[in-house]
Amino acid sequence: MIEAARRRPAGARILGALAGFALAGWFGTMVYNFRVVGSAHAIGVVVGTVLMALWAVICVQRVMTATPPAWMRRLLEDGELVVGFVVLNLILVNVFSPFLMLLSQIWLGASLFPLMLGMAARLSGRVLFVTFVVATIALLWLSLTRLARHVAPASAALRRVQRAFRVVATSAVALYGIYATALSFNGSLDGPLAVEHRRELVAVTTVNTPLDFPVSWIDLRAADGTLERITLIAGKDGVWAGYVDPGQAVVVRVRAGFFGIPWIESVALDEERRTELLVEAAPSAAEPRRALVALRLRQGRAADAVTHTRVYLGYYPRDTAFARTVAETLRGAGDAQSALELDRLALAAAAR
Amino acid sequence: MIDRLRRVGLHPSVILALVLMSLWMVAYRRLDGVAIELYQPSVAGVRAFALYLNGRYGDAARAYREAHRGPVWASDTGDPTGAWAAAAGDTALAERRARTALEAFPTALEPRVTLAEVALDRGGLAEASRELSAVLAAHSDHIEALYLSAVVHGRAGRAGEAIDALNRALRSGYAGARRATPFRLLELAGDLHARPAAERPLCLLAHLFRYLRIFDGAHAARALAYAELAVAANDRPADAWLTIAVVQDKLGRHEAAMQAVRHALAADPRHAEAYRWAAVEARQRGDLLLQYRMIRKAFESALTDPYYVEDLSRVVLGGLGDAHTMAALMEQALAADPNNAMARKHLAAARLALGAPGSGPPAR
Numbered sequence: 001m002i003e004a005a006r007r008r009p010a011g012a013r014i015l016g017a018l019a020g021f022a023l024a025g026w027f028g029t030m031v032y033n034f035r036v037v038g039s040a041h042a043i044g045v046v047v048g049t050v051l052m053a054l055w056a057v058i059c060v061q062r063v064m065t066a067t068p069p070a071w072m073r074r075l076l077e078d079g080e081l082v083v084g085f086v087v088l089n090l091i092l093v094n095v096f097s098p099f100l101m102l103l104s105q106i107w108l109g110a111s112l113f114p115l116m117l118g119m120a121a122r123l124s125g126r127v128l129f130v131t132f133v134v135a136t137i138a139l140l141w142l143s144l145t146r147l148a149r150h151v152a153p154a155s156a157a158l159r160r161v162q163r164a165f166r167v168v169a170t171s172a173v174a175l176y177g178i179y180a181t182a183l184s185f186n187g188s189l190d191g192p193l194a195v196e197h198r199r200e201l202v203a204v205t206t207v208n209t210p211l212d213f214p215v216s217w218i219d220l221r222a223a224d225g226t227l228e229r230i231t232l233i234a235g236k237d238g239v240w241a242g243y244v245d246p247g248q249a250v251v252v253r254v255r256a257g258f259f260g261i262p263w264i265e266s267v268a269l270d271e272e273r274r275t276e277l278l279v280e281a282a283p284s285a286a287e288p289r290r291a292l293v294a295l296r297l298r299q300g301r302a303a304d305a306v307t308h309t310r311v312y313l314g315y316y317p318r319d320t321a322f323a324r325t326v327a328e329t330l331r332g333a334g335d336a337q338s339a340l341e342l343d344r345l346a347l348a349a350a351a352r
Numbered sequence: 353m354i355d356r357l358r359r360v361g362l363h364p365s366v367i368l369a370l371v372l373m374s375l376w377m378v379a380y381r382r383l384d385g386v387a388i389e390l391y392q393p394s395v396a397g398v399r400a401f402a403l404y405l406n407g408r409y410g411d412a413a414r415a416y417r418e419a420h421r422g423p424v425w426a427s428d429t430g431d432p433t434g435a436w437a438a439a440a441g442d443t444a445l446a447e448r449r450a451r452t453a454l455e456a457f458p459t460a461l462e463p464r465v466t467l468a469e470v471a472l473d474r475g476g477l478a479e480a481s482r483e484l485s486a487v488l489a490a491h492s493d494h495i496e497a498l499y500l501s502a503v504v505h506g507r508a509g510r511a512g513e514a515i516d517a518l519n520r521a522l523r524s525g526y527a528g529a530r531r532a533t534p535f536r537l538l539e540l541a542g543d544l545h546a547r548p549a550a551e552r553p554l555c556l557l558a559h560l561f562r563y564l565r566i567f568d569g570a571h572a573a574r575a576l577a578y579a580e581l582a583v584a585a586n587d588r589p590a591d592a593w594l595t596i597a598v599v600q601d602k603l604g605r606h607e608a609a610m611q612a613v614r615h616a617l618a619a620d621p622r623h624a625e626a627y628r629w630a631a632v633e634a635r636q637r638g639d640l641l642l643q644y645r646m647i648r649k650a651f652e653s654a655l656t657d658p659y660y661v662e663d664l665s666r667v668v669l670g671g672l673g674d675a676h677t678m679a680a681l682m683e684q685a686l687a688a689d690p691n692n693a694m695a696r697k698h699l700a701a702a703r704l705a706l707g708a709p710g711s712g713p714p715a716r
Contacts, residue, residue, distance in 0.1 A: 245610075278641050284676035
């Protein structure tokens with residue numbers, strides 16, 4: 001069995017590791033997006049991240065320990081001899097990049113050349129930085145692998161440990177995949193109705209991960225005083241550290257789930273409350289008042305919609321078109337009496 | 353040793369590559385945020401850059417000015433105000449050109465700024481101050497004059513006036529167009545920074561490094577450190593907190609920026625610029641209500657300063673569609689200063705939105 005594994009071509013081993021990494025990432029995204037209620041979401045995300053990191057390490061290890069074909073081996077041996085000088089040359093070229101920038105600025109005449117010079121000068125540092133980071137990691141890894149081989153040569157026991165490690169890593173991805181698929185079906189086959197819970201924001205915490213991907217969670221207080229913590233989803237939730245303050249009203253939309261596993265669809269600032277506060281702060285402002293009327297119409301609160309439209313017409317009597325639009329909406333919703341009242345208001349305003 | 357390394361599979365060339373790459377990456381991280389203005393392709397420029405990297409900012413600034421010296425290629429017609437001549441260090445030519453321009457156009461401002469630069473180069477603080485006062489009396493937001501005023505006040509030991517001038521100039525978002533301006537401020541920062549710790553004007557240094565951050569991101573840390581020291585020493589704490597807020601905002605730390613603005617406003621509840629930065633942070637969050645409250649407070653804290661009217665209009669008329677409030681606020685500004693042309697312009701816009709003489713629909 002061990003011999004069979006050793007006979008597998010290097011490409012297949014590397015592809016296998018890449019597939020493991022991609023699957024861990026995909027399942028992790030599913031767990032991240034279909035956020036279950038409680039601490040299971042955070043645990044699921046952490047497990048996904050650990051699995052991705054594990055498979056990334058396996059991937060790099062397989063690339064570094066693969067036996068290259070004879071022609072590439074010769075190339076690599078030669079490359080190893082000259083790598084120091086290549087790096088030195090690249091650094092020297094980069095040192096002159098500010099002069100490329102100056103040259104691009106003083107170049108007379110419109111042509112692509114100064115633009116390319118400028119771009120080369122601007123990008124060379126960043127490209128070289130990324131290249132050096134990758135090359136440093138690769139060379140360090142290679143050196144460590146060789147050192148490890150020298151210190152502890154391959155043995156049957158070591159191979160058994162490696163095999164056990166592979167089995168554990170593969171099983172972990174498979175189990176995680178089953179969990180992620182269940183969550184995915186639970187969320188995507190769910191009914192359209194979501195229950196909105198109003199909460200008060202207590203705190204938002206963000207931790208910047210080394211990969212420049214911030215992880216945030218939010219602490220909320222319910223009306224009965226109980227506290228809850230929710231992990232935030234980047235690009236989906238409307239609450240983010242640095243952009244909200246404690247005490248702000250928040251709406252949490254929770255869905256029941258197809259398999260009965262409740263999951264949180266979104267966390268956002270309470271737009272209704274924000275609009276009401278804007279109307280309170282600037283009573284003569286047209287935009288918030290119109291937004292509040294539209295909101296009341298959506299909520300089926302016709303009386304409130306009429307009241308706010310009346311106030312609006314008091315400030316902007318020439319905008320009868322808005323009052324008529326509101327009246328039409330009410331008529332469409334079967335509230336002829338409220339619509340008639342608004343028509344009268346619009347007529348009275350126009351006559352002023 | 354090399355043979356032993358080879359035996360374990362570590363080629364010396366690989367180790368050399370690792371060392372070189374590590375050193376280069378460290379250097380790159382330091383130099384990445386340095387603006388092109390600090391690279392001068394000459395021997396004097398390299399010396400200046402070395403002094404700069406060594407933290408000797410005063411000497412570095414003087415070396416940079418030395419590196420700028422050279423023949424003035426621009427003719428009298430190409431450089432009528434003498435700005436280029438002043439930048440190239442030819443003070444006599446700069447003065448002649450500026451005085452000729454002033455004879456032809458006595459109300460021109462740029463030649464006066466050149467005369468102030470010439471006076472500064474000759475060490476004549478009083479004369480420079482006189483020229484700059486004349487410029488600022490005609491145009492209170494003249495950016496170049498404000499930066500040079502900060503240098504004059506800073507050199508004369510009037511840290512408070514220097515901070516006011518810097519704050520006023522920095523709110524424009526421009527670092528100045530004259531070549532020597534950043535180096536004059538760098539020189540001032542370096543000289544003040546080189547003083548014994550007890551004699552340093554902490555808040556002014558925080559503001560100077562806030563300005564220098566525009567040219568080198570590494571100064572952000574220095575600005576923050578000096579601002580924190582200024583807060584601890586009660587040296588214009590509101591301005592120090594504002595510096596912290598602005599630098600944190602530039603570093604993308606908006607939560608910390610908002611916190612700092614709150615501290616600034618707690619220290620001085622009439623600090624218009626702190627209110628404006630609170631509005632900037634609120635806009636960043638998409639919080640229109642907070643933005644409205646803060647920009648209105650900024651405007652009300654500095655009723656005679658036309659600078660805040662444009663931002664106020666963007667929020668009140670543009671964001672809220674509140675022509676009534678805008679008209680009322682502009683009338684308030686005009687009552688405080690009937691010569692406020694900006695307020696007059698926006699009052700007209702608000703009345704137009706209301707469909708004067710009656711009330712009409714605001715623009716959607």
